[in-house]
Amino acid sequence: MSLMTGGEALVAELAEHGVDTVFGIPGTHNLAAYAALSRYGMRHVLVRHEQGAGYAADGYARSTGHPGVVLTTTGPAILNAAAAAAQAYSDSIPVLFISPGMPLRHPGRGNGLLHEIKDQGAAMASVVAYSHRVTSVEEIPLAVAQAFAAMSTGRPRPVYLEIPLDLLEESAEVGLIPPVSAGVLSAPAELVRQAGTALASAERPLLLVGGGAKGASAQVKAIAEALGAPVFATSNGKGTFPEDHVLSVGAGLQHRAVHDAVDDSDCVLAVGTELAPSDWWSGLPDFTGKLIRIDVDATSIITNAVPALALVGDSAEVLDELVQTLHGRKTDGAARARQWRTRVQEEARIEGEPWLEILAALAEVLPRDAIVAADSSMSCYYGALSNLQLFRPGAFLYPTGVGTLGFGLPAGIGAKVANPGAPVVVLQGDGGIMFTVAELATAAELGIALPVVIVDNGGFGEIRNEMADRNDPVHAVRLGHPDFPALAESLGCHGVRVNSADDLAAALKTALSSDRPTVLHIREQSRAATAMA
Structure with missing residues (x-):
C-alpha cells in the first residue's frame, strides 16, 4: 500500500499493465494524472483533437494487439473522442478511454461547473463495451485492472473509465493490482472433432478470415495448406494470410465472385469474422448446412449466419486443435485458388x-x-x-x-x-x-x-x-x-x-x-x- 493521489494511482496502475504510451490532451481537470506520467516513464503523444487521440490509440492497438490508451479532460473533450470509441467498438479494438468527470458530490441536476454535461458516462456507455465511474481513490487501480481484464479476454472492445475530478486530487493508501492472466479458451473437443471430420471430407473447402484471426496467422496458414482451401479475407483480416500465397484469393468480400465461390464450396470455415454487411455490401451468400464458425464471442458466432458447427474459442487455440484432427490430409488447392483469384482480381481491377x-x-x-x-x-x-x-x-x-x-x-x-x-x-x-x-x-x-x-x-x-x-x-x-x-x-x-x-x-x-x-x-x-x- 502506498499513499497516492488519484491521478498517480491511475498512472501507476496503467504502468502495472505495461502501458508505455498515452494519447491525449491535458486540461484543467486532468492535471493530477498528467503530473504523474513522467514519473512512471509514460510517453505522452500530444494530439491536436481528442478524436485524433482515439484514432491514434486505435491504430496503436490494431497494429500491435495491445490496448491503446486515451486520456482527455472532462465534457466536450471526451465527447470529441466518442466517434473513435464507436469505431473501436465496431471493429473489436481494445482502447481504454479515460477522463475526469464531475466531482463525487456534484449536484445531481448540475450547477454549471466548467465542462459540465448532463451525463458523459451515459454518452460513452452507448459506444463502448462498458462505462464505469469510480467512487473512491482506492477503487482506481481495481477499475483499471478490470478494464484491462475485459479488453484482454473474449472479444476485445473499448472501455470508458470516468474518475471524478476531485478524486484525481485526493490522496489515499492504495494497492496496485497485477494483470490478470486468463487461460486460452478452447472449443469442446467433440465439436472440434466433428468440424475436423466435416472439413476432411470436403471436396471444395473454403476459408473466410476476419479480424479475429489476426493473432492466429500461423494457424490459418497451417489449416489452409492442410485443406488446400482458398483463403478469402475481410478488410480487417487483410494480411493475416500473406496475399502472395498460392492459396490466397485476397481481401474484399463484396465481389460477385466471392459469392459464387461460397456457392461452389461444400464446406466454409469462417474464422474470427462477424460476416457483417459492411464487408459483404450486397448481402451474404447462402451458407446453409456448410458453415463452420470459429469465434471467441458466443453471441457473434450465431449472428448474421447460423453455422452448422459453432466453435466458441480463441482462434489460434481452436485451429491448432482442428489441424490435428485432419490426420495429415494434404490437398493441393492451388488451381482452385487461382481460378477464384483470377475472377476476384478481374472484378477488383474494374472496380x-x-x-x-x-x-x-x-x-x-x-x-x-x-x-x-x-x-x-x-x-x-x-x-x-x-x-x-x-x-x-x-x-x-x-x-x-x-x-x-x-x-x-x-x-x-x-x-x-x-x-x-x-x-x-x-x-x-x-x-x-x-x-x-x-x-x-x-x-x-x-x-x-x-x-x-x-x-x-x-x-x-x-x-x-x-x-x-x-x-x-x-x-x-x-x-x-x-x-x-x-x-x-x-x-x-x-x-x-x-x-x-x-x-x-x-x-x-x-x-x-x-x-x-x-x-x-x-x-x-x-x-x-x-x-x-
Missing part, C-alpha cells in the same frame, strides 16, 4: 480502375512488413482493399463497421509510434483528411517518417456519385482543391505535389526515409473527379 496506377506505385515501394493506414475513401475500399497486396497481420488499418472519416492519418500516427521500425503509409481522400488534418502537426512534432498520400477528387466523390445515380440534385459535395502541400509545410511537414502516378513511387521512397512526415498530393482520374473538376 478500382481509377486508382490502379497509384496502388502500383505503393506496391513497388512498400516492403513486406509495411502497414497501410486507410480511411473510408474510394481509393481505399474500391482501390487498396482488393488491389494492394499486404503480408502481415494488422497491415491494413481500416474503419470498417462504423465507417468514420478522418481515421487514416491519426491511426497511421498511432501505428508508427507503436512500430517505429516498420514502414507506415497513410492513404486518404481529400474529404476525409480534412476531418483530422490538424494531426499533421502531431506527426511533425514526433518527427516520424510518415508518407500521407492524399488522393484528391475534389470532394465527397462517393456521395456525389450516389446522388447522381438516384437522379437527385447533386450539391453539397464539392470541396474544391485545397493546397495540401502548402498546408503540410505550414504544419511542419514536407509537402509534395505529385503530378502523375509515375512520380509517386520515387516520392514515396524519399518520404519513407525522411526526417518528418510528407504529404503527397495527387489528383485522381475518376467519374467523381471529372464531375467535380
Whole structure:
C-alpha cells in the first residue's frame, strides 16, 4: 500500500499493465494524472483533437494487439473522442478511454461547473463495451485492472473509465493490482472433432478470415495448406494470410465472385469474422448446412449466419486443435485458388480502375512488413482493399463497421509510434483528411517518417456519385482543391505535389526515409473527379 493521489494511482496502475504510451490532451481537470506520467516513464503523444487521440490509440492497438490508451479532460473533450470509441467498438479494438468527470458530490441536476454535461458516462456507455465511474481513490487501480481484464479476454472492445475530478486530487493508501492472466479458451473437443471430420471430407473447402484471426496467422496458414482451401479475407483480416500465397484469393468480400465461390464450396470455415454487411455490401451468400464458425464471442458466432458447427474459442487455440484432427490430409488447392483469384482480381481491377496506377506505385515501394493506414475513401475500399497486396497481420488499418472519416492519418500516427521500425503509409481522400488534418502537426512534432498520400477528387466523390445515380440534385459535395502541400509545410511537414502516378513511387521512397512526415498530393482520374473538376 502506498499513499497516492488519484491521478498517480491511475498512472501507476496503467504502468502495472505495461502501458508505455498515452494519447491525449491535458486540461484543467486532468492535471493530477498528467503530473504523474513522467514519473512512471509514460510517453505522452500530444494530439491536436481528442478524436485524433482515439484514432491514434486505435491504430496503436490494431497494429500491435495491445490496448491503446486515451486520456482527455472532462465534457466536450471526451465527447470529441466518442466517434473513435464507436469505431473501436465496431471493429473489436481494445482502447481504454479515460477522463475526469464531475466531482463525487456534484449536484445531481448540475450547477454549471466548467465542462459540465448532463451525463458523459451515459454518452460513452452507448459506444463502448462498458462505462464505469469510480467512487473512491482506492477503487482506481481495481477499475483499471478490470478494464484491462475485459479488453484482454473474449472479444476485445473499448472501455470508458470516468474518475471524478476531485478524486484525481485526493490522496489515499492504495494497492496496485497485477494483470490478470486468463487461460486460452478452447472449443469442446467433440465439436472440434466433428468440424475436423466435416472439413476432411470436403471436396471444395473454403476459408473466410476476419479480424479475429489476426493473432492466429500461423494457424490459418497451417489449416489452409492442410485443406488446400482458398483463403478469402475481410478488410480487417487483410494480411493475416500473406496475399502472395498460392492459396490466397485476397481481401474484399463484396465481389460477385466471392459469392459464387461460397456457392461452389461444400464446406466454409469462417474464422474470427462477424460476416457483417459492411464487408459483404450486397448481402451474404447462402451458407446453409456448410458453415463452420470459429469465434471467441458466443453471441457473434450465431449472428448474421447460423453455422452448422459453432466453435466458441480463441482462434489460434481452436485451429491448432482442428489441424490435428485432419490426420495429415494434404490437398493441393492451388488451381482452385487461382481460378477464384483470377475472377476476384478481374472484378477488383474494374472496380478500382481509377486508382490502379497509384496502388502500383505503393506496391513497388512498400516492403513486406509495411502497414497501410486507410480511411473510408474510394481509393481505399474500391482501390487498396482488393488491389494492394499486404503480408502481415494488422497491415491494413481500416474503419470498417462504423465507417468514420478522418481515421487514416491519426491511426497511421498511432501505428508508427507503436512500430517505429516498420514502414507506415497513410492513404486518404481529400474529404476525409480534412476531418483530422490538424494531426499533421502531431506527426511533425514526433518527427516520424510518415508518407500521407492524399488522393484528391475534389470532394465527397462517393456521395456525389450516389446522388447522381438516384437522379437527385447533386450539391453539397464539392470541396474544391485545397493546397495540401502548402498546408503540410505550414504544419511542419514536407509537402509534395505529385503530378502523375509515375512520380509517386520515387516520392514515396524519399518520404519513407525522411526526417518528418510528407504529404503527397495527387489528383485522381475518376467519374467523381471529372464531375467535380
